Amino acid sequence: MKQGIIFGILSYLSWGLLPLYWRLFETMPAWEILSHRIVWSFVFVAVLVTVAKKWKQLKGVISSKKSKAAVLLCSIFISINWFLFIWAVNNGHVIETSLGYYMNPLISVVFAVMFLKERLGAGQWIAIGLAGAGVLIMAIQYGHIPWIAVFLAISFALYGLAKKIANLDVLLGLTWETLIVSPIALLYLLFIQAQGTSTFSSLSGSSVILLLLSGAATALPLFWFAQAAKRLPLSMVGFIQYIAPTTSLLLAIFVFHEPFTEGQLISFSFIWGALILYSYVTFKKSKAAKQLQAAKVSM
Template sequence: MATVTDSGAGAPSAEPAPSGDTLKGFFYALAAYLFWGVQPLYMKLVAHLPTLEVLAHRAIWSVPVALVLLVWLGRTADIRRALRSPRTMLQAAVAAAFVSCNWGIYVWAISVDRVLETALGYYINPLLTVLVGALLLGERMSAAQMVAIGFAVAAVAVLTWDAGGVPWVSLALAGTWAAYAFFKRTLPVGPAQGFFLEVLILLVPALAVAAWFQASGRGHFFDNGGYEAALFIGCGLVTAVPLIVYATGAKLLTLSTIGIMQYIAPTLIFLMAVFVFHEPFSQVKLFAFVLIWIGLAIYTWSFLSRRGAAR
């Protein structure tokens, strides 16, 4: 799930941000965020399958989908240059390792009915990314950003006290995505091209894992008359399509607009967790989410203020 921050620690587009928003860009980005928001519905369909096997097929089938979309959009020149650069491929490999961890936690959490924790993780992510930018890149945080991060820390403390343990799913999702964004920002290609490089690097180990499942008799690809195969192939579609649609739309929007729209997906995930999947939602959890929402409101106000002042 793509995010953007004013710290610069998010994955950048290969082209400069536009001077104004376009309606086409808005609908591209909206489609991507809505898709990400309802993605748990699809992940529930594969919840009965081993997480590792789902991850393997997600990487395998993302490769052809991403390649077709890149060819259609005419964005293959960067790929050829990147494949000839060992440094670029190493950077892509590190990013691929972190996004694999993020995918694994996300798929597993949904399969064991912890969707609410994934929503919290993606709410925390923008604030954690700002913190990463400050700690690792030496970027200055405004007073408002520090207050926003304080609210997030308070929310995590409340949840830790309530559950008797750290909400590690949320923190792991936010942490692995922040690390992914940090390393992805070094790639000298756009986000869509970078995604293709990442899944291309994951292709060989993913094929090995899928082959092991089939050879050991634990594979599900040929089960149920091709139904499971369709689900596995669909994992590539639900992974690659929204990301590349988002990357296309982001080129046609200002960072301020993207910064606000990024909350659409976790909000939909939150609503589905409570009203569709009926996960337990106590008053303590509500209080923790209110703290997060206050922190995000402060962060967004700071983000928009600084962008407006810069313009």
């Protein structure tokens, strides 16, 4: 349990602190940063696969058409999510990224109902309604829907859905996800280098090293999360996950000095209320299910 909590905190704190990391490269276009992230992530996981001697298993894990389609979708959705996040961070929208990841668990629940035919109780539907009200309030304040937050939440929820369908080992899954898009990312980097528009060569030595480490910065939190998920109840993992958007929100307000208006506070309050209600109702359902199972076993 203690190890699981430590792994969980490490993973979500790392994700929450990522805006600090990507701000180091704010002079680079988002597409260029994304391409480097994809390429170096693949290099990093390829080293891990080599050390773990899992290359022979790689092809076998996607033997069916369903798993191949799911992995392809994983690759597309996570690439979209990474690009949106990098662009938002380096264009002063960290508060919206925080909102997106607060919304993500509730969007995932909606997708579970739509695609996996899961059933929700009244309290869980009320929580989703509260979250929708929070987004509507922010849309009214902005004069438009907070698209960055919405697309971040939807793209990551779709990634999670595809990931669940693929049902792959964490390391092998990430290897396939980065392998599929790495050739495109590498071709893009070579193209902008040939065009003379690449900014990589203008980086300082320390910045180059940090950019090369983006693979580790991407993969390690995923592995820590996987270790946490193995050791902890799902309800506890669900609670710990709010460390990430909370950390990003605090960074946005106190480090990046993004304005946090009264309207945004009201909107976030609806989202926070929704998450508290959903977590409470889900915990009660889980506890009741365990008690029922225990009663059946004792009989």
